[in-house]
Amino acid sequence: MPPTVLIVEDTQSLAMMYQSYLLPTGVNTLVASDGATAIDIIKKVQPDLIVLDVMLPDMNGLDILATLEPDNCPQVVVLTGHATKEMAIQAIKLGASDFLEKPIEADRFRITVNNALKIKTLKQTVTQYKNKYENGKYFDLIGSSKQMQSVYQIISSASVSKATVFITGESGTGKELCARAVHQASSRSNQPFVALNCAAIPKDLIESEIFGHLKGAFTGAIANRVGAAGQANGGTLFLDELCEMDINLQSKLLRFIQTGSYQQVGSEKVVKVDVRFVCATNRDPLVEVENGRFREDLYYRLHVIPIELPPLRERGQDIIEIAEALFVKIAKDENHPFKGISEDVKQLLMQYSWPGNVRQLENVIRNVLVLHPEQYIDSDMIPALPASSKKQVEQQSITNEIAPTGDTTFDLPNAQSDVKALWLAEKEYIEHVIKICSSNIPKAASLLDVSPSTLYRKIKSWEENQ
Numbered sequence: 001m002p003p004t005v006l007i008v009e010d011t012q013s014l015a016m017m018y019q020s021y022l023l024p025t026g027v028n029t030l031v032a033s034d035g036a037t038a039i040d041i042i043k044k045v046q047p048d049l050i051v052l053d054v055m056l057p058d059m060n061g062l063d064i065l066a067t068l069e070p071d072n073c074p075q076v077v078v079l080t081g082h083a084t085k086e087m088a089i090q091a092i093k094l095g096a097s098d099f100l101e102k103p104i105e106a107d108r109f110r111i112t113v114n115n116a117l118k119i120k121t122l123k124q125t126v127t128q129y130k131n132k133y134e135n136g137k138y139f140d141l142i143g144s145s146k147q148m149q150s151v152y153q154i155i156s157s158a159s160v161s162k163a164t165v166f167i168t169g170e171s172g173t174g175k176e177l178c179a180r181a182v183h184q185a186s187s188r189s190n191q192p193f194v195a196l197n198c199a200a201i202p203k204d205l206i207e208s209e210i211f212g213h214l215k216g217a218f219t220g221a222i223a224n225r226v227g228a229a230g231q232a233n234g235g236t237l238f239l240d241e242l243c244e245m246d247i248n249l250q251s252k253l254l255r256f257i258q259t260g261s262y263q264q265v266g267s268e269k270v271v272k273v274d275v276r277f278v279c280a281t282n283r284d285p286l287v288e289v290e291n292g293r294f295r296e297d298l299y300y301r302l303h304v305i306p307i308e309l310p311p312l313r314e315r316g317q318d319i320i321e322i323a324e325a326l327f328v329k330i331a332k333d334e335n336h337p338f339k340g341i342s343e344d345v346k347q348l349l350m351q352y353s354w355p356g357n358v359r360q361l362e363n364v365i366r367n368v369l370v371l372h373p374e375q376y377i378d379s380d381m382i383p384a385l386p387a388s389s390k391k392q393v394e395q396q397s398i399t400n401e402i403a404p405t406g407d408t409t410f411d412l413p414n415a416q417s418d419v420k421a422l423w424l425a426e427k428e429y430i431e432h433v434i435k436i437c438s439s440n441i442p443k444a445a446s447l448l449d450v451s452p453s454t455l456y457r458k459i460k461s462w463e464e465n466q
Helices: 012-025 035-045 061-067 085-093 106-132 146-158 175-185 206-211 247-259 285-290 296-302 318-333 343-351 357-371 389-402 422-436 441-448 452-465
Strands: 004-008 028-032 049-053 075-080 098-101 165-168 193-197 236-240 261-263 270-272 276-281 305-308
Touching: 004 012, 004 035, 012 028, 012 106, 028 035, 035 049, 035 061, 049 061, 049 106, 061 075, 061 085, 075 085, 075 106, 085 098, 098 106, 146 175, 146 305, 165 175, 175 193, 175 236, 175 276, 206 247, 206 261, 247 261, 247 296, 285 296, 318 343, 318 357, 343 441, 422 441, 422 452, 441 452
Parallel strands: 004 028, 004 049, 049 075, 075 098, 165 276, 165 305, 193 236, 236 276
Antiparallel strands: 261 270
16 A cells, blocks of 8 residues: 655645655655644544645644654654754654755655655564564564574564565474464454465365365365365465475466465366465475475465574574473463473573474473473473484584594594693684584584583683683
8 A cells, every 4th residue: 555645735836746746656645735634634544754844824834743643653854945953953853854945856855755754664664573572572483582583573574565475494493383473463463364284184185175175076075165265365374384285286376376366176266365375394495396396486486585494403592481481381281380490401401402493392391291290390300302313413514524634633632742721622622613503602502512601601711811
């Protein structure tokens, strides 16, 4: 929807001229010839921008500016034929974004209006983000790490658009929660959110699940079925594990995405819906394209706004934030008298690499609460955590990177003269691992089986001793 600009100007010829200046921009324009009319329009319409003349027949334009509410204030460009430095300062203090002196050239006028509208959009995005992100939580997503802050910002920026969001990440990282956040942040939040797991539906039934079917269309079709696409009309359709979809059905999905229309199984009638698409996969979609399992044209149609969810082992203190929230939630479900976890438990959770990500963490916490009725959870209540094959691969990768080329920096000494101080050998090894991990301290800590705080403390002590 184009933005609305209110022009407050008592000289009719000037008002019409300003309207003509804005015709190429495609904005909606309204005109008020006096202050009272302007105030009435502002209350009813809430324009995005006000072009405000100072000298009005019934009041000073700056008095209108002073009445605007700061929390929901449109951008204001002040116009005057009698500019003074004091007036400009007063207008800016009252919240005007710019100040123009008459006469005004068309290009200057358009540029000023366009810049003010851009600031308005940016302010709205920032406000939406601040309102939705609070205390390390963004809708149902939890975490204060930089990686997750970036995810939240992408979701917030995408909230004003209908563009398709493509979420990637390992299994258990919270892709469906991310998809729900995309829906909840958008203007469609009061409309349906329909999730469909493409991997959980048999190949011969998935077309019917997406598009619906008519009674008798195939064996077992005993009644008409709307399908996920119809159910999501006006809202969001989330296609999880998209790369599992049969290659033959992908062409029909592509047409649906391009046209917004489809045919139910067994019907020749074309159904048109308004749906926002959010897709997710735990595979590398480009690898699937290269191997011929995923259509390239479908990939580029869907891969508009990519969001990559980081694995839990790379999210640092988010692990504790998520664990504490899960302990509270599951304790409520299980009527458990939970009150808190010890520092040993926190350290144990931070040191593990969580190959199953948040899903695995949730299962471990449920196990603890079901088996231990105590109010405070200690480390001896945490079940034995299985070794992470992914972590072992990464550790092997580090070993290979350290000494495949004859680098003997970390070889055992062969003589007393080769012996280094323990702290120095440790320092060199840790610094090498951090370098291999591209300076990602939480990842390096995970591979070294220590907490990130341990590494930060060691790094600080080395810097102080230099």
